Amino acid sequence: MVTAPVVIDDEAQRNNNNNNRGSDLQSSDSSVTPGNNSPATTVGGTSTVHGGAGINSLGATDLTVSGTDADVAISTDTNTVTLITDLPLDSQNAAPSGDPVPSLTAIDLESGQLVDVDLSTNGPVAPPLPGVMLGGLDQVRRDLEKGFNSGSVTHLSTVQADPPNPSWSVPDKLTLDPTSAERIAAFQKQQAERIGVFNEAQAARVAAFNQQLAETSAANPIGALLNSAAFVVSELVNTAAVVVTEFVNFISFGVTQFIQGISDWFNTPAVFTGMYGDPATNGQYWQSQRAENCVLQSMAMIINQLNGTANPVPDEEAIAQLAAETQSVANPDEKMYEGLYKADGVTTTTDRVDIKDGLKLLDMYGITATLTKYEKTEGNLALRALAFALADPTKAVSVGLQGGTIWNEVEGDPLPNISSADHQVVVIGIDFDAKIVHLNDSGFHENGNDAGRNLKVSLDTFMRAWQTDKYETIVASLKVPNTLASVTSTDVSGPTELVSVG
Structure with missing residues (x-):
């Protein structure tokens, strides 16, 4: 079915439409007058088309076009009507758009599905996409399928991730042995403690040496310089020893982890029960x-x-x-x-x-x-x-x-x-x-x-x-009573005796 677009020449009606841009949905009361050759635009709503020369301020995008013999195809469905326009534009007469990027700022949908909104509200609506009508979520899906011929459109819903477990929570099956992550955390903690102890000891040595240097450098500057060099070499050796030790610890831990991982792979870890x-x-x-x-x-x-x-x-x-x-x-x-x-x-x-x-x-x-x-x-x-x-x-x-x-x-x-x-x-x-x-x-x-x-x-x-x-x-x-002592006979041929003392 092909029909001509609607022509609205009433200046008062146009002004009234421009004053109601905040409405979510457009009125469906407009009359349809055939025989109009002016261009038309698609507006979100149920079975509603407004056209005519000079129509602009649709939503957040201003659109002014001119052309001839614009066809409007009306595709019907059981529950919805989708309007798709085909506007042949004359590139010489087309007026530039005031806002080339479509915006949805004129749509004020605070909560609920669109299907719950009153469809009889007067005033123009800013469509989210040209050629797609506003409606319930199911209606939008069907409109997209028809308008873009892209097959089924799947609803995308935001899936909220489960909140993380509290830090004090215990797994349903607590293993008798620490997990791999727990072993790694324990190793890192012990390593940090060892390095911290070394750093504290080194800082104490440096402070003591600096105090000694301050007391002796004035009387013997050359000796102080030699002592400083010897101290630096000594601390470098100490640091190198710590680095090597920690490297060996790391390799040993890695091997242990590998072996434990193989064991966990073939054997289900035992858990606390009863x-x-x-x-x-x-x-x-x-x-x-x-x-x-x-x-x-x-x-x-x-x-x-x-x-x-x-x-x-x-x-x-x-x-x-x-x-x-x-x-x-x-x-x-x-x-x-x-x-x-x-x-x-x-x-x-x-x-x-x-x-x-x-x-x-x-x-x-x-x-x-x-x-x-x-x-x-x-x-x-x-x-x-x-x-x-x-x-x-x-x-x-x-x-x-x-x-x-x-x-x-x-x-x-x-x-x-x-x-x-x-x-x-x-x-x-x-x-x-x-x-x-x-x-x-x-x-x-x-x-x-x-x-x-x-x-x-x-x-x-x-x-x-x-x-x-x-x-x-x-x-x-x-406390274990310290009342037992073992005494070995000096006679190698005799038996060993346990003697109770005290």
């Missing part, structure tokens, strides 16, 4: 705290767990008294602890005990302990070390964390913002299948007298709370 630790047994050593002395109570629970004393020795009173009488390791000019009560003997103090003093108290009770901290990106390494320690019944483990995080989860409240660590607990088990961590928490007893006994929190929440203290971990065990 329960590590014995929460059912070790829950009996839980104690509650009456003051802000979670470090003291965690040390007391470790002592009783390792000694197997269900009736606590020490209890809160005893270990608080010992701390109040002992000089602090962290602050040598002070005692470890002010005491459990204030001068009135009733009100508890708000004093807290430093973790270094906690280690000293363990030592005084015959327990050896090591404290380890990790980078905040080394949660998997810290968790492995924690699990292996829990698997050993001769060891007990305590960690520092943010108390409000675990308490809020247990009580069903939203987790607080991440802040600094403020609490100490004893870890008595990890269930890797259920992703649950079991704690003896002396500070949680709001819901009952022993609510903190064998307290269960999700592994993810525990890791989040633990990261705030850089995965601080105390692993403790009873």
Whole structure:
């Protein structure tokens, strides 16, 4: 079907159209008058064509053309009409465009699909492309297929990538051995530490030599010059030795990585499964705290767990008294602890005990302990070390964390913002299948007298709370009594005897 373009000669109508450029869609009420030989342009809309001499200001692009016998082909579809114009232009009479680059600035579509917009809005519309009508997404696809004859057009939608896992998150299957990436990170960290130690030592040597040089150069300038040359040569040798050592370390690590990679290729790495630790047994050593002395109570629970004393020795009173009488390791000019009560003997103090003093108290009770901290990106390494320690019944483990995080989860409240660590607990088990961590928490007893006994929190929440203290971990065990000595008989013909001493 071929029809002539529409002619609008009404000056008022043209002015009215120019005053409504902000409309998203054009009116479909225009009348069609045949017999007009003026050029036409395609305007986005449903079944709507405006033509005529002098039509301009369509959207952001001004277009003025002249010609004769312009044909307008109307292609119909079940749900849409696409208008494609064929404008033969007279190059001598064509007026230059005011804006040769099409712009979409006149289209103001804030949200939703175009199909939801009212199609009866009056005023011209700036088309996104000449020859393509505006409509719903499906309508645009069909228009593009017909207008460009390019086959099926696939909808392109923005696919948002999943947000990265939090730095404290643990993989669903944590391998017993570090992954390749973790081994590389550990090697680089150790290498940086070694180089840092060398640089500090070298800086100290240089400072000492410069001081010595300043004292002797005035009296013996030639000797100072010779000493300077010898010092430079010595430091070059030291630096070269470090470089060679690190190169050998790098090659050795590379070979180890290669062998481990081959092993991982043929063998599926083992992962943590089941329960590590014995929460059912070790829950009996839980104690509650009456003051802000979670470090003291965690040390007391470790002592009783390792000694197997269900009736606590020490209890809160005893270990608080010992701390109040002992000089602090962290602050040598002070005692470890002010005491459990204030001068009135009733009100508890708000004093807290430093973790270094906690280690000293363990030592005084015959327990050896090591404290380890990790980078905040080394949660998997810290968790492995924690699990292996829990698997050993001769060891007990305590960690520092943010108390409000675990308490809020247990009580069903939203987790607080991440802040600094403020609490100490004893870890008595990890269930890797259920992703649950079991704690003896002396500070949680709001819901009952022993609510903190064998307290269960999700592994993810525990890791989040633990990261705030850089995965601080105390692993403790009873000191080995130094009561056995081996004595070999001087008589080579006689048997070897073991003698108990002391």
